[in-house]
Amino acid sequence: MNTVQHKVKMICGALALLGLAACASEKTPATADVAVSRAAVANATSAGAADLAPEEMKSAREKMMRANQALAAKDYKLAQDLAAQAQADAQLAQSKANSAKATAAADELQQSIRVLRDEVNRNSTPQQ
Amino acid sequence: MKLMTKLRILPAAVAVAIVLSACSSAPITTSELDGARGDFVAAQSNPAVAANAPVEFKAAADALDRANAAAAQKESLADIDKLAYLAKQKIAVAQEVTKQRQAEANVAQAGRQRDEVRLEARTAEADKARMAAERAKADADAARQQADAAAASARDEQAKAAALQQQLNDLQAKQTDRGLVITLNDVLFNVDKAELSAEGMRTAQKLADVLAQEPKSMVLIEGFTDSTGSSSHNLDLSQRRADAVRQALVGMGVPGNKISTKGYGAAYPVAGNTDAASRQLNRRVEIVLSQNGAPITNRR
Numbered sequence: 001m002n003t004v005q006h007k008v009k010m011i012c013g014a015l016a017l018l019g020l021a022a023c024a025s026e027k028t029p030a031t032a033d034v035a036v037s038r039a040a041v042a043n044a045t046s047a048g049a050a051d052l053a054p055e056e057m058k059s060a061r062e063k064m065m066r067a068n069q070a071l072a073a074k075d076y077k078l079a080q081d082l083a084a085q086a087q088a089d090a091q092l093a094q095s096k097a098n099s100a101k102a103t104a105a106a107d108e109l110q111q112s113i114r115v116l117r118d119e120v121n122r123n124s125t126p127q128q
Numbered sequence: 129m130k131l132m133t134k135l136r137i138l139p140a141a142v143a144v145a146i147v148l149s150a151c152s153s154a155p156i157t158t159s160e161l162d163g164a165r166g167d168f169v170a171a172q173s174n175p176a177v178a179a180n181a182p183v184e185f186k187a188a189a190d191a192l193d194r195a196n197a198a199a200a201q202k203e204s205l206a207d208i209d210k211l212a213y214l215a216k217q218k219i220a221v222a223q224e225v226t227k228q229r230q231a232e233a234n235v236a237q238a239g240r241q242r243d244e245v246r247l248e249a250r251t252a253e254a255d256k257a258r259m260a261a262e263r264a265k266a267d268a269d270a271a272r273q274q275a276d277a278a279a280a281s282a283r284d285e286q287a288k289a290a291a292l293q294q295q296l297n298d299l300q301a302k303q304t305d306r307g308l309v310i311t312l313n314d315v316l317f318n319v320d321k322a323e324l325s326a327e328g329m330r331t332a333q334k335l336a337d338v339l340a341q342e343p344k345s346m347v348l349i350e351g352f353t354d355s356t357g358s359s360s361h362n363l364d365l366s367q368r369r370a371d372a373v374r375q376a377l378v379g380m381g382v383p384g385n386k387i388s389t390k391g392y393g394a395a396y397p398v399a400g401n402t403d404a405a406s407r408q409l410n411r412r413v414e415i416v417l418s419q420n421g422a423p424i425t426n427r428r
Contacts, residue, residue, distance in 0.1 A: 081210055088217035095184075095224035102231035109238040113245055120249045123256065 030076035033083040034067050040090035049093035052100040056093035060086045156199055161212040167219045168192050174226070181225035188218035288341065295338050299331070306425055307418040310335065312373065314411040322368035324376055332373060335415065336380035344421035347382070349373050350414045351391040352398075354407035359393050367391025369413055396427060 041060050049057050067082035168188065171177045177185055195211035299310045316328030324332060339345055351366030370389035378384045399406035418424045 084214060085210070085217075088214050088221075092217050092221050092224065095221045095228065099224045099228035099231065102228045102235070106231040106234040106238065109235055109242065113238060113242050116242065116245045116249065120245060120252055123249070123252060 026076035037087040044094035049097040053093040053096035060089035180229035184222040191215035332376040362393035
């Protein structure tokens, strides 16, 4: 009886050790993921995503905040999940900002060409 | 203390998980995963996406594969949803990158278009300037031609006036207050006759030429004789001589309504009637020319 209980205790201990080891090995990747997401949010901000993709930025920031909280609470799986989502949101925000800027530039250029064409047509009307 | 409770429930939790995962057998999906699949199909059927954002599209495809695998392996709905969400966001990234690259290509092409339009504008301006210059040159040429023509016409007028003056000088015309006076002397008529001699006709022709150049002119032909002979004979002769000149002029094309005649006989002599020479001087026809057409005043 004592030996069985002892064996169970040992197995539980081993499992616990495995669990702890697994937990410990999740901390580094989780911290890395959170850092990567923070960088992604920063990139999106400097691309002007705050104005051009406000919803995605809001979502990214929120999830970053919760990822940090999860990291502090040592809930590494949650931290990784939230970090991955924050990163995806930030990338979407940045790409939206870039496409908005490129589209605006293209529209402006087309407009200026129209204006230029109108001027040319006006000036080339035959004079009496 | 906590650790000990954790160690006790850990094996039980593991056992429960194994049992749960073995229960469901039907293929599972979530609305989030369906949404992601739909988005993916839309992106896949747009050839611009593969052309403009191949890297982002591949990442999206990989993310969807992971979500589909999770569903196939019947992982938790929460986990499937998390993977589906990531896939959805990555598909959207591929779409946005496509938009961005298309807009950039548009800008490049528009830049070329703008250069073309600018070139068109400059060419049109140059053409306009050239046409304006040509018009100006044509105007200048026309103006010069007009000036040349005017100068030529003025020279013509001058030459004509000079020629006329020469003719009048030739006829020894004198300017008086009654008009221009040309005197035809006695030798232009045959003796005691009212016929113009050959030289008389030549002189009449010169006069006719002058009158042709000045169509406004009015002419008064006055005939005079010397004092020999009766006054009635002299009046008659002087009148007939004046008429002869008129007839000659009309025959040379001068309109008759411009010419009047008057005979004065021996009146208004210009010389003494004392010798042959002076008498010859009195035997004359005076032609008064009013060049501007004003009526000629008679002698008192």
